[in-house]
Amino acid sequence: MILLLQYTLIFASVLSLVALGGCISEHSGVINLGLEGIMVIGALGGALMMKYLPAGASPFVIIVCTILMAVLAGVVYSTLLAVSCINFKADQTIVGTALNMLGVAAATVIVKAINSAENPDNPSSEISYIAQKKAFLVNLNGFEFNWFMLIAAIALVAVAVMLYKTRFGLRLMACGEHPQAAASVGISVYKMRWAGVLLSGALGGLGGLVYITAGVSQWKFENGVAGFGFLALAVMIFGQWKPKHIAWAAILFGMFRALSNVYSGFDFLASLNIPSGVYNMLPYIISLLVLAFTSKNSKAPKAEGIPYDKGSR
C-alpha cells in the first residue's frame, strides 16, 4: 500500500509539473505538443549533470545543480518551438511532432556518443546515476519521500497564483483568449507567448528529470519518456486547463500508472488477472470520454493553436 502511495505521488508530481507547463503554454495561445520531447531533453540535461558532478558533492548541491540543468535544457529546447510557432507562424502540430521525434533522436545520439567515447565496447544509450539519485530521497518509515513531490506541490501553488493573481499571469491568459484585444491595450502578444512557451519548457524539462528518477536509477534514452508527455496533455485536458483541477487529475492518472507497476502486490487486483496494459490504457480512455461529453463547451483557451498575426482582426 505504501508502495502504491509512493508511486502515485511521484508519478502525479511528474504529470502535474508537465501538465502545468502545457497549461501555461496553452493559456498564452501556443499548443505545446512537443512536451514529450522537452521532457526527454530535460531528463538528458539532468542525467548528464548527475553523471558529471564530482562523487563527493553534497546532496543539496546535487539537487540544485541537477534541477537547474534540467530546467535550462528544457528552456533552451523549447526555444525551437517558440521561434517557429510564434515568430514564423509555423503549424504548431507539425512542430510539436517534430520536437518529440527530435528529442528522442538527439538524446540517443548524444548519449551513445558519450558512452562509446568513454568505452568503445559500450554503444548503449543508457546513463546510470545510482549514487547521485539518493540525494533526492528521504526514507520515512519505509515511505521513500522524494523532494520532487514537494517541488511539484510548490510549483502547483506558484502557477495557480501566477495565473490568477498576478498582472503577468492575467495578461498571459488574455493572449490565449483574444490576442488582438490584448494587443490593443498594449500587451506584447509575442513576448507573452514566448514567456508561456519558455515556462512550459522549464516545467517540462523538470518533469522529465523527475520521471527518470522515479523508481529507477538508470535510464535508456532510446525509449524516450514512454508517452508521459502525452499523458500530461491528457491530465491538462481532464483538468480543464485549471491548476487546481490539474492537481486532482494528476493524482488520479498517477494512480493508474502506479497500479500498472504494483498491481501484482494486491491480492484482489492480482486475482482479477487484468494485464498491466489495461491500467496504462485507462487514463487515455477516461480523458477521451470526458472530452466527448464536455467539448461542446470546452474550457480550452479560445485562441490556442492560432498563430498571432498583427494584421488580422
Add this chain to the structure above:
Amino acid sequence: MKNKTPLLKRDGVQSLIASLICVVLGVLVGYIVLLIINPAGAGKAIMAVLKNFFFYPAGPARMKYFGSTLVKTAPLVMCSLSILFAYKVGLFNIGVAGQYVAGVGACLYAALAFHWPWWLCMIFAMAAGALLGAISGFLKAYANVNEVISGIMLNWISLYLVNIILTNVKEATSPYTLKVLSTSPGSVMPSLGLSKLFGGNQYVTLGVPLAILLAVAIYIILERTQFGYELRATGNNKNAAKYAGMKEKRNIIVTLIIGGALAGLGAALLYLTGIEEWSCSQSSVPGMGFNGIAAAFLGCLNPIGSVISSFFIQHITNGGGYLDKTLYSAQISDLISAIIIYLCGFVLFFKTFMNSRGAKREDTRFAPEPKTEDKKPSDSDSRKGGDAK
C-alpha cells in the same frame, strides 16, 4: 496565357524548392552533428547514410537491399497518404500512428490465430484502422473534440490494446509475435515474381506496387472526382461547403475512415511480408505514423510527392544501418528526419517570403515601364498581349 505566372511563383515549384531546402538543411545538420561527435569519419558516415544500398556493388546484393528499403517504404507511403488525405480536408490525422498500430494488431492476429488468407488479413487490418479513424471522426463531427487530441489518446489506447491482444500469439520465450512465414504461410502476400527481380529478396511482394497504385488512386480521387472536390471544399471552408449543400459532418467522418483504412493497410503491407515481428512489450507508439507526417509534408502534400519523399526518408533510415557503429549511432537518421519535419513547419513562411520577394522584383521591373516602352515595344506587347487580343 498558360505561362502567365512566373516559374518561381507557381505553387508546385515553390513547394518543391521548399522541400529541397528542408532536405538539404536536414542533411547538413546531420553532418554537423556527425562532425561534432567525431570529425574524422563524418564525411564517410554521411555518405553511408545517403548511399544506403549503394553501399554494395551493382548486382543481386544491391538489388536485394534496394528491395528491403522498398518493402519498408510501402507502409510509409500509406501513412503519409493517410495524413495528406485528411490534411486536404482540413484535418490533422495525428492518429495515423494508432491506426497503423491497430492495423498491425488486426492483420497479425488474423494471420497467426485464424490463419486467414492474406487478402482477408489485409481487409481486417483496414477495418481496424478505419474503426479508429471513425471514432476520431465521430468525436470531431458530433462532440467537437479536436482530432489531434482524440488521435493522440487513441494512439496510446491502441498501442496498449494491441500489446494485450498480440500477447496471445507471441512466442513463449520472447516478447515477439510468432513468425508469419512459418506459422501461416497462406497469410503472406504473394510475391508476383518480384522477389526474383530483387535479388531473391523474399519480402518484396505485392505490397510495393500496391502502395504506388494507391498513391495514384488517391491523387485521382482528390483531384479528378466530385467526391474529392467536395472533400477539398470542406477543408478550405467548412461553412461555405455546408452552405453549398455538402454534408460537412459526413465528409469529416468519411475522410478519417479512409485515412484510418490507409494507415491500417500500411501495417498489413509491412507485417504480411514477414519481414518483422511485433514486440508485445513495446512501450512507445512506433515511429512509422510520425514519419508518415514527415513524408506527407516533405512530399508537398501531393500523393506522388509522398511516394518520393517516403522513399527518401526510408532510404536514409535504412542508411543509418551502414554507419560505423563504433563511432556513430544509427539514430542519426531519425535526427535528420526529425529536423526535416521541423523545417517543414517553415514552408508557409518560406512561400510568403518567395511571393513577397517576387512581388518586389516585379515592382522594380515594371516600375520604369513607361520609360522603356519605346525601346522595347515587342516586350511590353507580349506582356499585355492577353488583353489586346
